[in-house]
Amino acid sequence: MRRPCSEKPDSQKRSWSREEDQKLIDYVQKHGEGCWPSLPQAAGLRRCGKSCRLRWLNYLKPDIKRGDFGEDEEDLIIRLHALLGNRWSLIAGRLPGRTDNEVKNYWNSHIRKKLIQMGHDPNNLRHRLIKGSIFIGTTAKSIIIDEEANPHKEDDDDDEPSNNNNNPAAKNLQNDDDDDDHQVFDESSSTSKATKLNLNAFPDLNLDLTLTTYHHCSDH
DNA sequence: AATCCATCCAACCGCGGCAGG
DNA sequence: GCCTGCCGCGGTTGGATGGAT
Incomplete structure (x- = not known):
């Protein structure tokens, strides 16, 4: 019933190119987030809406902090x-x-x-x-x-070596x-x-x- | 230099919740 | 109440990378 997410029939993982990223950024900056299902076609991307959403939320969004966790x-x-x-x-x-x-x-x-x-x-x-x-x-x-x-729980379910302590x-x-x-x-x-x-x-x-x-x- | 192996992380998948018709 | 579509979430996968041999 569900539409397959990927446009590609082989449904392989495919990294986002710079051009794709730029298209997505441009589109979202212009039209805002939302309407993901129709976004790919409108933005000229050969991706499914879910993929675009994920890319935006996890990678392209401007306020995303990258780098090591403190x-x-x-x-x-x-x-x-x-x-x-x-x-x-x-x-x-x-x-x-x-x-x-x-x-x-x-x-x-x-x-x-x-x-x-x-x-x-x-x-x-x-x-x-x-x-x-x-x-x-x-x-x-x-x-x-x-x-x-449960402070009185007996600690017998994992026989970890005592030197862990x-x-x-x-x-x-x-x-x-x-x-x-x-x-x-x-x-x-x-x-x-x-x-x-x-x-x-x-x-x-x-x-x-x-x-x-x-x-x-x-x-x- | 070549190969193997482990790790990391971006991307995908399937599902549930919700709203609208 | 049921159906459909959208959204968001958590789990999983697989390509890229780097270290070890």
């Missing part, structure tokens, strides 16, 4: 991934100038590997604490999210099998009373996690 960005990705999972677009939305594809690739090629070397399961990673703020409507609330949902950074991280319930502490509250917040209940939650230097482990 330590702060990497740290933020790890924290956000611990909280959100593989929601790359959401994670990328918190990293100005970065695209979901770029974040995803960086995770798979760098961070994943790094975490595995540290003896952690990157698919099941939880930071203990994430400090940031949430917006509910226009009201900003400063919070700390405590990810330690020699890596101080590894002590930041822990595995658990819990899902999306998080203990959220209202930082501004003098009582420090914890309230349970299911993040799934707030699909439109504007989660503004700002990076903080947060030494929640013995990393010195």
